[in-house]
Amino acid sequence: MSIAQALLIALIAGLAGVDYYMEVFQTYRPLVLGTIIGIAMGDVKTGLMIGATFELMWMGLMPIGGAQPPNMVIGTVIGVVFAIASHEGASTAIGIGVPFSILMQGIITLIYTVFSMFMPIADGFADKNKTKGIEGIQFGALAIVFICYFLVAFLPIYLGADKAQFIVSLLPTWVVDGLTVAGGIMPAIGFAILLNTMFKMEYVIFLALGFIFVAYGNLPILAVSAIAACIAVYDYYIYHQKKEVIAVAEEEDYHDGL
């Protein structure tokens, strides 16, 4: 494959990767991205068909709460490129694409981790009311995401599938698995920080309640929120009624004293 074509495909992967990171235009879905790669390589039909097959594979897989599924952008790009280049079918495309999509899943977890360094910078901008700085962080972050996708797509295409897969296989599995486990635990840090800003001892029972409903009851968040809303309304009336009663009682005591 020519360098120009590899660069073009890496550019498409970079843009689709940024779109996937932001979840905006849906150009990252395999159905759309496969077709675009097909157009770039001059074989729309294969791109379309393999994209559609991949779409079914990745259907219902979206990053929820910061946990990452295998990366659909890199999986689709690498899979479709090599399926078209080697004139093989969708199953070969999946076989080649999936290891890279798992590699990219690990890289995204690393990006989420490293991007935490933006928080103290943003706090610093807030101290000085520099809102332009906060805007700058947003675009700087997207540039980093673009470069990561660009490189991960470009290198295997440029080196060829065999060499690239050999390099991926050299990476110890415990590193990739470890990053996946880390991705599963990471939301705990956000929740702990949130808990710290909201914390009051008198509300701890409600934390326990929400946990119990999901852990033992397997209730969806929406149901738990509805129950919590009922409790909050009930508490609202009881708590403030009690306060009024006490206030009235104190006033009466005062009168008695006279």
Next chain:
Amino acid sequence: MTDSKGYMDTKPGVITKKDLNKVALRTMLINASFNYERMQAIGFTYSLLPVINKVHTNEADKQTALHNHLNFINCHTYVISLILGISAAMEERKENPELIKSVKVALMGPLAGLGDSMIWFTIMPILAGIGVSFAMDGNILGPIFFILAFNIVENLVRFGFVHWGYSLGVGVIDRLKDISEKVVRSASILGMTVIGALIASYVSLSTKLTITAGKAKVALQADLFDKIMPCMLPLLYTLFIFWLIRKKKASPILLIALTVVFSLVGVYFKVF
């Protein structure tokens, strides 16, 4: 920040429809700097900047608002528009920052659940399914139909919810003006319950360890932890992190590094 400390300048600002559209447009970048420490905090602040810049002419108040919105938030990437609309109404009326924070926390969990189930798991598969059925026949209309249909739905939600949230916010706040302190208590109850539910739903950690006692093999996760309390490890880990933050004043970066090392070591020794 305490419950009673509000903005210094409490004169309401003026937010126009145009400002709200600017906010909606900016939500496209809500995930741009997504990170494990505070997730969409920068994106949320970035999206609300047109309102913050316009409403807060007092520099100290602006600083308070910026710090307040840089707190942790995570929600569906465009259903979050509703929270932005409500926040815009509350900032416009110079509500207590503590109340604004509580309302955001109380709403983000339920709305994320609603957005994930309605958009990602219902509308997305339906539209993509139709697209795939065209594409399998080699018809290029498949992806074109999908991307057009989805973007229409998406932007109706993105823009519509900011305006809806704003009018919702204005209507509710005017009635609740004098009782905001009481509402903080209710919002905190809701928020704390949701955090408990989020921990059990979204933090995943389980062990592969087995204990061999004579001939009996006990899988720690399935035979012990799940029997006593499902999601016990996620809860313990979250509380451990919480303790490190509250008592040891540990920095989030350190906690994230700790979590990565903890996971790598755990997988290496086949604990997870």
